Amino acid sequence: MCGILGVVAAxxxxxxxxxxxxxxxxxxxDAAGIATAEGNRFxxxxxxxxxxxxxxxxxxxxxxxxxxxxxxxxxxxGSAFNVxxxxxxxxxxxxxxxxxHNGNLTNSEALKREIFLSDRRHxxxxxxxxxxxxxxxxxxxxxASGLKLDEAAIFRAVAGVYRRCRGxxxxxxxxxGYGLLAFRDPHGIRPLVIGKNxxxxxxxxxxxxxESVALDALGFKLLRDLAPGEAVLIDTEGNFHSRECATGTKxxxxxxxxxxxxxxxxxxxxxxxxxARLKMGEYLAExxxxxxxxxxxxxxxxxxxxxxxxxxxxxxxxxxxxxxGFVKNRYIGRTFIMPGQALRRKSVRQKLNxxxxxxxxxSVLLVDDSIVRGTTSKExxxxxxxxxxxxxxxxxxxPPVRHANVYGIxxxxxxxxxxxxxxxxxxxxxxxxxxxLYQDIxxxxxxxxxxxxxxRHFETSCFDGEYITGDITPEYLSGIESRSGGxxxxxxxxxxxxxxxxxxxxLEYEEH
Numbered sequence: 001m002c003g004i005l006g007v008v009a010a011x012x013x014x015x016x017x018x019x020x021x022x023x024x025x026x027x028x029x030d031a032a033g034i035a036t037a038e039g040n041r042f043x044x045x046x047x048x049x050x051x052x053x054x055x056x057x058x059x060x061x062x063x064x065x066x067x068x069x070x071x072x073x074x075x076x077x078g079s080a081f082n083v084x085x086x087x088x089x090x091x092x093x094x095x096x097x098x099x100x101h102n103g104n105l106t107n108s109e110a111l112k113r114e115i116f117l118s119d120r121r122h123x124x125x126x127x128x129x130x131x132x133x134x135x136x137x138x139x140x141x142x143x144a145s146g147l148k149l150d151e152a153a154i155f156r157a158v159a160g161v162y163r164r165c166r167g168x169x170x171x172x173x174x175x176x177g178y179g180l181l182a183f184r185d186p187h188g189i190r191p192l193v194i195g196k197n198x199x200x201x202x203x204x205x206x207x208x209x210x211e212s213v214a215l216d217a218l219g220f221k222l223l224r225d226l227a228p229g230e231a232v233l234i235d236t237e238g239n240f241h242s243r244e245c246a247t248g249t250k251x252x253x254x255x256x257x258x259x260x261x262x263x264x265x266x267x268x269x270x271x272x273x274x275x276a277r278l279k280m281g282e283y284l285a286e287x288x289x290x291x292x293x294x295x296x297x298x299x300x301x302x303x304x305x306x307x308x309x310x311x312x313x314x315x316x317x318x319x320x321x322x323x324x325g326f327v328k329n330r331y332i333g334r335t336f337i338m339p340g341q342a343l344r345r346k347s348v349r350q351k352l353n354x355x356x357x358x359x360x361x362x363s364v365l366l367v368d369d370s371i372v373r374g375t376t377s378k379e380x381x382x383x384x385x386x387x388x389x390x391x392x393x394x395x396x397x398x399p400p401v402r403h404a405n406v407y408g409i410x411x412x413x414x415x416x417x418x419x420x421x422x423x424x425x426x427x428x429x430x431x432x433x434x435x436x437l438y439q440d441i442x443x444x445x446x447x448x449x450x451x452x453x454x455x456r457h458f459e460t461s462c463f464d465g466e467y468i469t470g471d472i473t474p475e476y477l478s479g480i481e482s483r484s485g486g487x488x489x490x491x492x493x494x495x496x497x498x499x500x501x502x503x504x505x506x507l508e509y510e511e512h
Contacts, residue, residue, distance in 0.1 A: 001027055001028065001074045001102070001261055001408055001409050001410075002027055002028045002071060002072060002073050002074050002087075002100075002101070002102040002103075002210070002408070003021065003024030003025070003026075003027030003028050003070075003071065003072035003102065003209075003210045003211075003214075004024075004069070004070070004071055004072075004100045004101065004102045004170060004171070004172050004192075004208075004209070004210050005017060005020040005021060005024060005069060005070040005071075005100075005172065005207070005208070005209045005210070005214060006067075006068070006069045006070075006100075006172035006174075006180045006182055006207065006208045006209075007020070007067060007068060007069075007180075007205070007206070007207045008066070008067040008179065008180050008205065008206045008207075008234045008236070008238055009066050009067065009205045010066065010199060010203055010205055010238070011066060012064065012065070012066060013036055013063075013065060013066050013067055013068050014034065014036060014060050014063035014064075014065075014068070015060070016207075016218055017034045017036070017063075017068055017069070017070040018034065018051065018055055018060065018070075019217065019218060020070060020207070020209060020214040020217070020218055021034070021051045021070045021071075021072050022051050022052070023211075023213050023214045023217045023218075024072050024209065024210055024211060024213075024214055025050065025051055025072055026263060027072055027074060027102070027210055027211075027261070028071075028072035028073045028074035029050055029072070029074065030048060030049075030073045030074060030086075031046065031047065031048045031049065031054070031071075031072075031073040031083065031085075031086035031087070032046065032047070032049065032050065032051045032054040032055070032070070032071065032072050032073065032086070033045065033046025033047075033054075033070065033071045033073075033086050033087050033088050033100070034046070034055070034063055034068060034069070034070045034071075035063075035068050035069055035070075035088045035090070035098045035100075035174060036063045036064060036065040036066075036067065036068030037065045037067055037068060037174055037176065037236075038064040038065035038066075039065075040096065040176050040177050041065075042090065042096065042098060042174070042176065043062055043063050043064055043065065044063075044088065044090065044098070045059040045062060045063060046071075046086040046087065046088070047083065047086060048083050048086060051072060067174070067179070067180055067234075067236065068174065069088055069098060069099075069100050069172045069173070069174055069180070070088075070100065071086075071087035071088055071100035071101075073085070073086060073087060074410075082125065082126070084124065084125050085125045085126065085127040085129075085130075087099075087100045087101065087127075087129055088100040088174075089127070089129055089130045089133045090133075091121075091133060091134065091137050093137065093141075094137065094140060094141040094144065094147075095140060095144075095149060095175055095176050095177065095178070096175070096176030096177070097133065097136065097137050097140070097173060097174070097175055097176070098173060098174040099129065099132065099133040099136065099171055099172070099173040099174075100129070100171065100172050100173075101128075101129035101132050101133075101169055101170070101171045102169070102170045102171070102190045102192075102210055102408060103167060103168035103169040103170055103171075103185065103189065103190040103407060103408040104128060104167050104168055104169075104406060104407055104408040105128040105131060105132060105165055105166065105167040105169060106166045106167035106168075106406055106407075106469060106471055106472060106476070107165065107166040107167065107471065108128035108131045108167075111131050111135060111164065111165065112131055114164075115131065115134050115135065115138070119134065119135075119138040121134045121137070121138060128167075132161070132165060132169060132171060133173075135160075135161055135164055135165060136157065136158075136161050136171075136173060139156075139157035139158070139160035139161055139164075140153070140154065140157040140175070142157070142160065143156040143157040143160065149175065149178055151233060151235075151241050154175070154178065154181060154231075154233055155231055155233070155241075155243045155245050158181070158183050158231040158243075158245040159245040159246065161183070162185075162186055162229060162245055162246040162247075165185075166469050166471050167185065167189075167406070167407060167469060168185055168187070168189035168190045168254070168407035168408050168459075168469075169183075169184075169185045169190065170182075170183075170184045170185070170190040170191065170192040170210065170226075171183055171184075172208055177236070178233075178235060178236070179233055179234050179235035179236050180206070180208070180233070180234045181231065181232070181233050182194070182208040182226065182231065182232050183226070183230065183231035183232070183245065184226040184227070184228060184229070184230060185228065185229070185246075186228050186229040186246040186247075186248065186249045186250070187228055187249070187250055187251065187252045187459065187468050187469065188225075188226075188227070188228030188229075188249075188251045188252065188253050188269070189252060189253060189254050189407050189408070189459045189468070190210075190254065190407070190408055191210055191211060191225065191253065191254075191257060191262070191268050191269070192208060192209070192210060192225065192226045193208065193209055193210075193211065193212050193215065193222060193223075193224070193225050193226070193267075193268075194206070194207070194208045194222075194223050194224060194225075194226060194232060195207050195208075195209075195212070195215035195220035195221050195222045195223050196220060196221060196223060196240075197218075197219055197220045197221065198221075203238055204238055204240075205220070205238070206234045206238065206240060207220045208226070208232065211262055211263060211266040211268070212266050212267045212268070213263050213265050213266050216265070222267060225268070225269050225270070227244065227249070227251075228246070228249040228250070228251045228252075229244055229245060229246025229247075229249040230242060230243070230244050230245065230246075231243055231245045250457060250468070251269075251455060251456070251457065252457040252458055252459045252468045253268065253269050253455065253458060253459065254407060254408075254409075254458070254459045255444060255445065255448060255458040255459060255460050256370075256398075256405070256409060256459075256462065257273070258271065258273055258276040258277070258447070258448050259277075259280070259306075259369055259370055259397060259398045259444070260306050260369045260370055260398070261409070264277060264306070264309060269452060269455060270451075270452040270454070270455075271448055271451045271452045271455070272451065274309055275451055276447050276448045276451060277306070277307075277309035277310050277313075277369075277397065277447075278309045278310070278312070278313045279313075279446070279447035279448070279450060279451065280309075280310045280313075280397040280398075280439060280443075280444065280447045281309060281310035281311060281312065281313030281314040281317070281367070281397065282313050282314075282317055282447075283439065283440075283443035283444075283446065283447055284310060284314055284367075284395055284397060284437065284439055284443070285313065285314045285316075285317035285318050286317070287437060287439070287440065287443070288314070288318065288365075288395065288437055289318070291437065292393070292435055292437065295363070295365075295391075295393060295435060296363050296391075297318070297320060297363050297364070297365045297393060298320070298321070298362040298363050298364065299320060299321050299322075299323050299325075299358065299362055299363075299364050299365070300314055300315035300318070300320050300321070300322050300323070300364075300365045300367060301322075301323055301324070301325035301326070301358060301359075301364050301365065301366055301367070301384075302324070302326075302366075302367050302368075303326060303352075303366055303367065303368040303369075303380060304326055304328045304352070305328070306369045307367045307368050307369045307397060310367055310369070310397040311367035314365070314367055314395065320365070323358045324355065324358070325354060325355050325358040325359060325364070325366075325384070325387075326352045326353065326354060326355070326380075327352070327353050327354075327355060328351060328352055329350060329351050329352075329353070348376055348379045348380065348383075349379070349383070352380065352383070354383050354384065354386075354387040355387075356387045356388060358387075359384050359387035359388050359389040360387065360388030360389075361388060361390060362388075362389055362390060363389070363390050363391040363392075363393070363434075364384055364389045364391070364392055364393070365393045365394070365395060366380065366381070366384065366392065366393065366394045366395070367394075367395050367396075367397065368394065368395070368396055368397070369396070369397050369398060370396055370397065370398035370401060371394075371396045371398075371400070371401070371418060371419070371427070371431075371438075372401050372411065372417065372418070373416055373417070373418055374418030374427065374430060374431050377394060377418075377431045377433075378430070378431040378432055381394065381431055381432045381433055382432065385432075391434040391435075392432075392433055392434055393433060393434055393435040393436070393437070394431070394433045394435075394436055394437070395436075395437040395438075396436075396437070396438050396439060397439055397444075398438075398439055398444060398463070399438050399439050399440065399441045399444060399463045400419035400424070400427070400438050400463070401417055401419055401462050401463065402414075402417060402419045402420050402462070402463065402465065403417075403461055403462050403463070403464070403465040404461075404462070404477055404480070404481075405461060405462045406461070406467065406472055406476075406477070406480070407459060407461070407469075409462070411462055413481050414481075418430060418431070424436055424438060441460060441463050441464060444460075444463075445458055445460070
């Protein structure tokens with residue numbers, strides 16, 4: 001879940017890239033980086049921290065040139081962050097190449113061996129993004145005619161990347177002297193859009209980004225999403241080229257983007273994220289009418305922030321008042337990096353505070369986007385009771401999260417997933433609610449699909465354990481957990497990645 005950006009402009013691009021990364025900050029807070037090109041010279045600055053903290057005036061002045069890429073990093077590999085893993089990554093052979101990547105390669109260990117033994121390249125970090133960069137560099141070298149590249153050779157190289165790399169990857173790359181390259185994996189799991197800005201002199205500026213909000217904020221017009229298996233090349237003169245470089249493509253965007261990860265004002269694969277969340281509330285309201293018709297709820301309250309559209313639509317469909325019952329402190333440290341549960345609980349109290357009059361003497365329905373660990377939900381339910389709620393029900397706009405995500409979202413290990421090996425009644429008791437309602441996975445799919453019927457499939461592995469790339473085995477999942485320092489579940493089919501634990505209830509873009 002990283003944010004990537006690439007721009008080819010008619011004027012210095014450093015400010016555009018900085019502003020675009022600010023808009024994509026919700027997709028990654030560990031580190032940020034920008035690379036630009038002036039002639040055949042690359043300029044780059046990257047470091048750990050938020051975008052606003054990484055870049056100073058002196059750094060911006062050093063980023064010369066009219067085209068470049070940017071990255072906001074969120075960890076997906078289950079390991080402690082090393083500043084050397086900040087992106088973009090660079091190699092100087094064969095042509096000078098920079099790359100930024102969102103996603104996760106599921107065959108990165110095998111690729112590392114290939115790169116060392118066959119490609120004769122060296123990997124310096126544990127990042128699969130560096131693996132992807134070196135695979136692309138090797139394929140470019142093979143596709144080139146001597147020391148020269150052309151459009152056809154670059155697309156042949158991307159086709160080679162598709163043949164070798166498995167998993168989820170949306171990437172932007174800079175090829176010295178040639179231009180900006182962007183490509184999306186054959187299933188389109190991670191998002192990538194393209195836009196342009198037509199100048200008065202008839203020329204065009206181009207931008208590719210993880211989400212359309214970056215285009216909106218910078219005055220670019222959204223053209224479309226990159227298709228699964230598609231690559232686009234924008235040369236240094238601003239000429240646009242595209243080609244379908246993968247075979248056997250099957251569009252299956254990650255449905256968790258619509259549930260939680262993306263900003264509500266984004267358009268992904270032709271679907272408004274905001275409208276999809278309204279639909280989730282609509283379907284959830286109908287399920288509540290069927291399964292909890294006599295709950296006697298007085299008020300619907302969202303758990304800020306991404307659950308608000310679903311909560312609003314639920315309240316409307318149920319004919320109940322919608323109220324804001326929690327106020328968020330946006331200046332507290334992020335809860336998902338806290339080292340222990342006691343600190344996590346303390347951080348929830350620091351981050352959210354109740355408006356007591358909205359709870360006192362009432363039966364309340366809390367609406368959340370998803371329930372992953374359950375720790376936050378349990379604490380919020382306790383806060384509602386302490387504020388005077390008579391009964392506390394909770395509804396999740398997403399189904400139970402029971403399985404690991406291996407495509408770029410660092411979900412907890414199965415031992416930390418509250419829904420693992422528990423029934424909904426058991427989960428309800430564990431978090432202390434008077435009633436619990438989960439979205440059905442069929443209704444979740446319909447919430448997005450009704451807005452774009454051309455989407456036939458979704459990546460939903462964290463809910464149903466079905467991995468769209470077809471290469472995820474129990475041994476693979478067990479190996480991930482073992483490498484991350486978790487317990488060895490050798491027979492597991494849904495062991496998590498470990499590492500930095502994502503608190504999906506409290507990670508939100510408005511904090512930045």
